[in-house]
Amino acid sequence: MELSTEAIGEDVTMVIFNGRLDVKGASAVDMKLSIIAGSRRRVIFNIAEVSFMASMGIRCIVTGAKTIKAKGGRAVIYGPNPDVEKVLTVSGIDTMIPIHHDLDEAVSAVSQ
Amino acid sequence: MTRLAETLTILGELDELPRCSAWVVEAGKRLELPDSIMFSLDLCFEEALSNIMLYGLKHAQLEDQEILIRMVVEGGSLWVFIEDRGAPFDPTAAPDHEQPGDLDHAKIGGLGILLLRKFTKGMSYDRQNSRNRLTLEFGLNK
Numbered sequence: 677m678e679l680s681t682e683a684i685g686e687d688v689t690m691v692i693f694n695g696r697l698d699v700k701g702a703s704a705v706d707m708k709l710s711i712i713a714g715s716r717r718r719v720i721f722n723i724a725e726v727s728f729m730a731s732m733g734i735r736c737i738v739t740g741a742k743t744i745k746a747k748g749g750r751a752v753i754y755g756p757n758p759d760v761e762k763v764l765t766v767s768g769i770d771t772m773i774p775i776h777h778d779l780d781e782a783v784s785a786v787s788q
Numbered sequence: 789m790t791r792l793a794e795t796l797t798i799l800g801e802l803d804e805l806p807r808c809s810a811w812v813v814e815a816g817k818r819l820e821l822p823d824s825i826m827f828s829l830d831l832c833f834e835e836a837l838s839n840i841m842l843y844g845l846k847h848a849q850l851e852d853q854e855i856l857i858r859m860v861v862e863g864g865s866l867w868v869f870i871e872d873r874g875a876p877f878d879p880t881a882a883p884d885h886e887q888p889g890d891l892d893h894a895k896i897g898g899l900g901i902l903l904l905r906k907f908t909k910g911m912s913y914d915r916q917n918s919r920n921r922l923t924l925e926f927g928l929n930k
Contacts, residue, residue, distance in 0.1 A: 699805055700805065731835060732838070742896075766902070772890060
């Protein structure tokens with residue numbers, strides 16, 4: 677699992693996940709993600725290249741989103757594949773962290 | 789009736805999960821499992837095994853650290869049997885996970901058993917001779 681960031685405009689940060697967000701993947705990115713979540717307010721979790729997600733991966737995303745929201749910021753999820761999206765929806769995560777498949781919409785959602 | 793089986797023994801350590809995941813792919817090919825169940829299978833192994841490793845086997849002696857895994861194709865289903873000698877733990881008896889619709893009150897953990905329930909056709913548990921045995925059923929719609 678690899679994690680990188682990309683700035684979109686002046687305010688929005690896209691966090692790009694690449695690989696499996698399983699026990700091993702979540703522990704590999706946990707620290708880096710908490711640093712990003714602690715310092716940015718408008719964040720898009722781009723999981724388009726995440727092939728697999730388990731509960732430890734969900735924990736990682738929810739923890740990051742909670743940190744961002746606690747500072748008055750916003751986080752959304754962008755681009756999950758159908759299997760990963762099913763994991764997120766059956767867990768009820770989509771009701772707390774909106775899921776988008778259109779990048780422009782994701783940017784607008786965090787910019788409000 | 790056609791009956792096909794695959795078995796694997798792993799240690800109760802999180803480092804074993806990638807080896808198990810790779811085995812599921814290879815064993816799945818030998819059992820000619822449909823692609824449509826491979827994600828669910830991978831997910832349920834990850835959730836069931838990490839629960840056993842993090843909780844059931846946490847205080848187990850070294851000689852009790854083995855986890856036995858068996859996959860059997862029978863009667864239109866794939867049956868997964870997972871056995872360990874850890875502390876008694878019945879995931880089927882765990883209360884339903886209730887996720888609040890609001891991030892402030894979101895629970896950080898407890899989703900593993902919910903995912904097992906949602907991504908299997910059925911799940912059962914029994915304990916005999918100091919061994920936990922978890923059975924997961926996946927429907928095979930080839």
